[in-house]
Amino acid sequence: MRPPGPAVRPIRYEELTPREYRAELLAEGVPEEAAEELDAMFAAMRAGHLAEPGDGVRRVLGREPSDFGAYASRAAAAGAWS
Incomplete structure (x- = not known):
């Protein structure tokens, strides 16, 4: 028997092409400009331009990033996704 707690539900990953993702964004009411910016960001990621980790957390917060x-x-223990 499961202990009481948040319900468990399956999560399915469905890969979208950039065109499909853009169409989904626009259908959800995301402004055209924002969809273009997201498309450009993900294109840069797919091309490997953002693959190297940076030191932004250390520079901004003055500490090492958390695992x-x-x-x-x-976050899960605090109920973030329940």
């Missing part, structure tokens, strides 16, 4: 796994565990 994503630790962040996700804390």
